[in-house]
Structure formats: structure tokens, C-alpha cells
Amino acid sequence: MLNPSEFRNLVSGRQRGFRGFCLRSVLAGIELPYSLAVRWRNRRYDRQSKYVHEVGVPVVSVGNLTLGGTGKTPMVAWIGRRLRELGVRVTLISRGYGAEAGSRNDEAIELERRLPDVPHLQAPDRIAAATIAIEELGCQMILLDDAFQHRCIHRDLDIVLLDALEPFGFERVFPRGTLREPLTGLRRAHAVVLTRADMIDCHERRAIRERVARLAPHVPWAEVVHAPEALLACDGATENLDRLQGRPVAAFCGIGNPAGFRHTLKACGYEVAALKEFPDHHRYSRDDIEQLEHWAGQTGAVAVVCTAKDLVKIGLERLGTLPLRALTIGMKFLEGQQQLEAQLAELVQTVSEDDTIE
Secondary structure, eight states: OOOHHHHHHHHHTOSOHHHHHHHHHHHHHHHHHHHHHHHHHHHHHHHOGGGSBOOSSOEEEEEESBSSOSSHHHHHHHHHHHHHHTTOOEEEEEOOTTOOTTSOOHHHHHHHHHOTTSOEEEOSOHHHHHHHHHHTTOOSEEEEESOTTOTTBOOSEEEEEEETTSTTGGGSBTTTSSBSSOGGGGGGOSEEEEESGGGSOHHHHHHHHHHHHHHSTTOOEEEEEEEEEEEEOTTSOEEOGGGGTTSEEEEEEOSSOHHHHHHHHHHTTOEEEEEEEOOTTOOOOHHHHHHHHHHHHTTTOSEEEEEHHHHHHHOOSEETTEEEEEEEEEEEEEEOHHHHHHHHHHHHTTSOGGGSOO
């Protein structure tokens, strides 16, 4: 099974040779029926409104066009905090991908840390979850996580994130590329946000923006960067980032875009002695942890660093003799913040003034 980086090397064409050519040909054959099915599904929603459910309160969706991580968690956290500051009772709803029955996944635990006063419901049936949020929790707005392709719920603000390192999914729909749907899907967006914008230069950012403008004219545009904030231990204690600056670290992650994590580590000034990748939302077993302990101990590192989502699943202070810490990530706008805030404020105005929080 290919890890995320190996898969991207394959579909991007960086893996050359006869084997790479053959594998891409096979994936292209699978891409066609998948792409046709996605187009048919989108056309059905576009033409028949009976398939789209109005839940009775304003709905904000955060999603993306590509597989893997585009930085949705920091954006969801920012929107949740902003809505709370505006006095709105908001409930976050997600599918709960990767969660075991009766438990929460890594994203839910991480968002609970970031948004302790925002209820989070996880369920494959997000319409039923929205009903519970409204009728039992008294929420005034719904915030949908990773829901751009989940079209059965009407949304009043559809925010699409594009990862600066891989904005257009290598131009192909999965499995030949990393697009979840054709690029024409951007026409449904109400706002487009370029994440990790600091990882490319201004000319590349401008080219992406211009292409988005051709695909979805008049859609508001924003750019954000994901900045590391602190080193987090499993007990919630934090340390300054410079504690490991200039020192060798062993790193691992189970996220959709390991390249972004590697870039962040280097931006912190850490010497990445080794980086081990796991599939997105990976559930760490006892064997995994034992292997990580053995692997990290042979890298010459002074500490092991992972993502906050990985740390909540492992829950250990140390891996073997090495301290285990997670990088906490915040989000900062380079441009477009005021326009996005205005879109949220406009939605808040639709909530009855009598129902807002004092």
C-alpha cells in the first residue's frame, strides 16, 4: 500500500519508469467511471432541489476539492470562534471519518481543545445530526466540517480551501489524481481560501488566484498561513517552539499532506533526522508505538514530534526514552479576512436578535 507521499509521487508523474507509467494507466482507467459518477451526482443536485434539505438554520460549510489535508481544522476553529464572538450558538457537525463506533476521531478531539464551548456531533447522517443540534441543543447555526461534496444539506456559505502545495489535485480526479470532483465544482463556492500560502511565492499565488477567477468568477478570495504556536505535551502543558530549534528531531504523522508538516518543522528551525508517514486518520496500535519507539531511538534525535491529531490518539508523554511533543498550529490571514468576516456577519443577521446570546 502506498503512503501519501508515494501516492502523490505516482500521480504527479514524479515517479518515472515503466512501473510508474503502467500504474498511472491503470488508475486512469478507474478515474473515468468515477469521474462520470461524480458529474452525474452533481448534476442531479443542481437540477433537482428535492434532494437538498433545508435544516431551518443558517449553515456554513468548510471543505475542499482534493483528498488529504488542506488545513480545514484551523479554519473551522477560526469560524467557530468568530461565530461565538458574534453571540451565536453554533454546533459543529462532521462525518467522523476514521472514528471507531461510539468514539470520536482525532479531529473531534483536537477541535474540542480549540473550541471547548462549541458542541461537536459526528455522524454519517449529517441531516439527522443537524436535527439533534437544533431540537436538542438549541443551536442557531450549523458549521459543517469537510462537507463541500456532502450536498444533501443546503448551505448558506460554502467555503472551499485550496492547498497552495497542491491546489488543483494534479489536474486529475481520484484515483488518477487527488481531486474529489472536477475543478468545475468550484463554481458552487461562496468563498475560496488558499491555505499554506507562505509555502509558494507571490507569482505562484497570483497564478492560482487567476485560474480560480476563471473557474468561478466573482467568488471572494482569501489567503492564509498556518503558523506553529507551541509544543504540546499529552497532559496539555506547552513549551516554546525554540526549545528544539537547531536540534535533531524524529517526526511522524498520519495526515493527508505530510509535505506540509515537513515544511512546518523546517520553518521552526528543527533538524528533521527522519520523518515517518502513516495513512490519514491512522489508528495507532501497540505494535505501531513499539515500532515508533525503536525507530525514533535509532535516529539520533533528542525528541519526537508529531501533529496534534496524532498526539491525542497516542496519549503518551514519551516514546521510549524520548519526549513526545505535538506542534500546535494557528492560522493567520494574509488577505481576505474582512470579506470573509463580512460574509459571516451577514449570516448572523439572519438569526433572530431575540435568540442571540447576551
